[in-house]
Amino acid sequence: MSKFRKDGKKDLPAISTASLPDIVFMLLFFFMVATTMRDVELSVNYTQPKANELVKLEKKDLVSNIHVGVPLRKFQKTFGTEPRIQLNDQFATVADIQAFIASERESRKEELRNKLTTSLKVDQYTKMGIITDIKQELRKASSLKLNYSTRQTAE
Amino acid sequence: MARKTPEINSSSMADIAFLLLIFFLVTTTMDVDTGIYKKLPPIPEDEQLNDDVKVKKRNVFSILVNRNNELLVNGEVLSISQLREKTKEFILNPLNKEDLPEKKPTTIPYFGDVMVSKGLISLQNDRGTRYETYIRVQDELAAASRELKDEKSVQKWGKKYAELDDDQKAAVRKYIPVQISEAEPRNTGGK
Numbered sequence: 001m002s003k004f005r006k007d008g009k010k011d012l013p014a015i016s017t018a019s020l021p022d023i024v025f026m027l028l029f030f031f032m033v034a035t036t037m038r039d040v041e042l043s044v045n046y047t048q049p050k051a052n053e054l055v056k057l058e059k060k061d062l063v064s065n066i067h068v069g070v071p072l073r074k075f076q077k078t079f080g081t082e083p084r085i086q087l088n089d090q091f092a093t094v095a096d097i098q099a100f101i102a103s104e105r106e107s108r109k110e111e112l113r114n115k116l117t118t119s120l121k122v123d124q125y126t127k128m129g130i131i132t133d134i135k136q137e138l139r140k141a142s143s144l145k146l147n148y149s150t151r152q153t154a155e
Numbered sequence: 156m157a158r159k160t161p162e163i164n165s166s167s168m169a170d171i172a173f174l175l176l177i178f179f180l181v182t183t184t185m186d187v188d189t190g191i192y193k194k195l196p197p198i199p200e201d202e203q204l205n206d207d208v209k210v211k212k213r214n215v216f217s218i219l220v221n222r223n224n225e226l227l228v229n230g231e232v233l234s235i236s237q238l239r240e241k242t243k244e245f246i247l248n249p250l251n252k253e254d255l256p257e258k259k260p261t262t263i264p265y266f267g268d269v270m271v272s273k274g275l276i277s278l279q280n281d282r283g284t285r286y287e288t289y290i291r292v293q294d295e296l297a298a299a300s301r302e303l304k305d306e307k308s309v310q311k312w313g314k315k316y317a318e319l320d321d322d323q324k325a326a327v328r329k330y331i332p333v334q335i336s337e338a339e340p341r342n343t344g345g346k
Contacts, residue, residue, distance in 0.1 A: 056189050146192070150189065
């Protein structure tokens with residue numbers, strides 16, 4: 001009896017890893033809930049301007065994005081270094097915007113179609129000329145809810 | 156004879172969970188979309204209608220931004236940091252100055268009969284203006300509007316505008332109308 005005990009004292013009991021899956025699952029669920037899949041591959045580069053008076057965009061599925069920025073380096077040979085518009089995955093021109101808005105409307109349920117917001121994600125050094133053209137096109141497409149995407153100014 | 160059921164080996168469970176976890180970690184984008192919300196004016200059906208709206212000069216707060224990102228506010232060169240105070244003064248017109256907007260008596264729920272400013276902010280920018288400057292001007296105007304609304308609601312209810320209920324908000328909005336109209340841009344600066 002006493003001999004048996006002496007042996008057992010020497011090695012430490014293995015740490016139970018039974019709770020490890022639970023911890024990992026907890027993290028997993030957190031990321032699953034917080035995640036939104038990246039829907040487009042950006043071909044333009046932009047740094048959004050900063051502002052203070054921000055509003056959060058509530059319903060992400062009711063937002064269609066228009067990106068404006070300088071093409072990435074690999075596209076610069078074909079598209080130049082001037083800011084360009086990107087709709088979905090492709091470079092586009094101002095003339096394509098109405099068709100884009102129409103297709104965005106088409107893909108939503110009927111009752112939600114007039115609740116679509118357009119979010120403009122624009123590089124801070126872009127000239128206003130291109131933005132004004134976009135705004136005119138949006139007005140023509142009567143998609144009047146607009147959000148200028150900005151970052152929060154560091155306090 | 157009752158046999159003991161062997162315990163299921165769950166050590167691979169962690170691996171599976173890790174795999175999923177890493178997948179979601181990679182695909183996740185956490186950034187919340189924030190921005191300045193604006194409503195565009197609809198295109199007028201009749202082009203001539205636009206010209207009929209005549210506003211007295213004293214009621215217009217005209218902001219011009221040129222392609223060098225400089226501001227001209229009612230004929231006066233200003234920096235963006237001064238814009239907020241100027242806007243607030245314009246809308247409130249506390250001293251009833253001659254060159255600041257007129258007021259008309261209006262009945263508003265909660266406030267009763269008050270004088271409401273007829274001021275209108277007109278923003279015009281050049282095609283060569285930088286987007287960043289445009290956003291900063293919009294931001295300052297929004298800040299001025301919020302500060303005025305906060306002031307009024309703190310006076311009345313001791314609460315900030317954002318904490319009011321919908322009816323109260325509507326009343327404050329009526330009291331402090333901040334109308335921003337954006338003119339068609341001028342084509343002088345080039346792209």
